[in-house]
Structure formats: structure tokens, C-alpha cells
Amino acid sequence: MSFINLIMPAKEQSRNRRECMKIDKLSFQIAGQLLEGRKSFREIAQELAVAENTVRSRINKMQKEGVMDIVARLDVEKLPGHTMVFTGVLLDERDLFAKCQELSQLRGVVSSAVVTGRFDIILTLLLRDGYGLLEFYSEEMAKIDGIRSVESFVVYKGSKLMTPYILDPNTLPE
Structure with missing residues (x-):
């Protein structure tokens, strides 16, 4: 039995792999822009040269998939x-x-x-x-x-x- 099987059953491992959305370069760039915390979708879109709706939909999808959370720290x-x-x-x-x-x-x-x-x-x-x-x-x-x-x-x-x-x-x- 492998170490990973001890910590997470095989069924859970495969479910997690299937459910994870693909995080590409743009998603990482958007997440990086959010580190400041107060940038608008419009400002992020302008800086990354993409449409504001692209930024909004990526952020919404990452939040829905549990990949990202926007919180005050x-x-x-x-x-x-x-x-x-x-x-x-x-x-x-x-x-x-x-x-x-x-x-x-x-x-x-x-x-x-x-x-x-x-x-x-x-x-x-x-x-x-x-x-x-x-x-x-x-x-x-x-x-x-x-x-x-x-x-x-x-x-x-x-x-x-x-x-x-x-x-x-x-x-x-x-």
C-alpha cells in the first residue's frame, strides 16, 4: 500500500483528479493580480490584455471549483x-x-x-x-x-x- 493510499482512499484520489479544473497561465496571472485585493476586474483585464468578462468568468469558475477563494487576511x-x-x-x-x-x-x-x-x-x-x-x-x-x-x-x-x-x-x- 502506498503512502498516498494511507492518507486518501483511491476512490477519493481519482475523484479529486477528475473534478479539478485545468489551471492555465492566464488563471495564475489573474490570481496573481488579486494578491493586491482591491483591483477591479476591469483593471486586471487591462493589465493582462484580455476582456473583462474573461477575468470575471475565470474568477467565478475558480471560486465555484474551490480552486480560489477571495478573503480578507x-x-x-x-x-x-x-x-x-x-x-x-x-x-x-x-x-x-x-x-x-x-x-x-x-x-x-x-x-x-x-x-x-x-x-x-x-x-x-x-x-x-x-x-x-x-x-x-x-x-x-x-x-x-x-x-x-x-x-x-x-x-x-x-x-x-x-x-x-x-x-x-x-x-x-x-
Whole structure:
């Protein structure tokens, strides 16, 4: 059994390959133009010398296919009371892909990834005053079976630590 079969069943692998849209040079160029975040479709079209409708339809298709998402990203270091944490997860079971999906649904998880190395999965967490590591482990991770061990890496200082804001802003402490 190959490593990829451990993390994602063959049926899922072939479905993912079939469903993925072809990303060509123009799609990458459009995505690059969106890094600034405030460019209009018209400005992108002019810069790439294509029709505005081409830009609009490409972006809409990439969003629909799940290839691209347009979100505001915030600098964690400039968010008072917030912390970014990377958590390595070692599992007792081998269905890594399913467990990765399950972990991604927990409150505070920005992203989850199946990785090589001493951990099976790495989580990126966004935590804040009133919802820190203790709450994450006791309220969220406690729901998940099959976890052998975890190790957390709290970010003290970072570079380009931009993240979407995934926590409920209505629950911010006063």
C-alpha cells in the first residue's frame, strides 16, 4: 500500500483528479493580480490584455471549483490578544485524510494538512484571549478519537503571518 493510499482512499484520489479544473497561465496571472485585493476586474483585464468578462468568468469558475477563494487576511501580530499556534498531531489510526478533514472543522483551526515527518497532521490555529490552548484542547480536541499525542508551537514572532479571521467576532471579550 502506498503512502498516498494511507492518507486518501483511491476512490477519493481519482475523484479529486477528475473534478479539478485545468489551471492555465492566464488563471495564475489573474490570481496573481488579486494578491493586491482591491483591483477591479476591469483593471486586471487591462493589465493582462484580455476582456473583462474573461477575468470575471475565470474568477467565478475558480471560486465555484474551490480552486480560489477571495478573503480578507489579517496580520496576526497586529491583532491584540490573538495568537497563532501550529500543532503537530500524531494519530493511532491510518485514515489520515478523514481525520485531517475532521480536525479542520474544529473551532480555531485555520487549516489542517497531512504531512511527512514525526507528525501525521499539522494544524494552524488562531486563538485569542478567552479562547486559548487550554480551551482548544479541552473543548475541541477532546471531541476527536484516535489521537495519540499533540505538540504545540506557539508563534512569538513571525513574518507574513496573514490569516483569514475564522473566530466568531460576536464572542470577543469586552
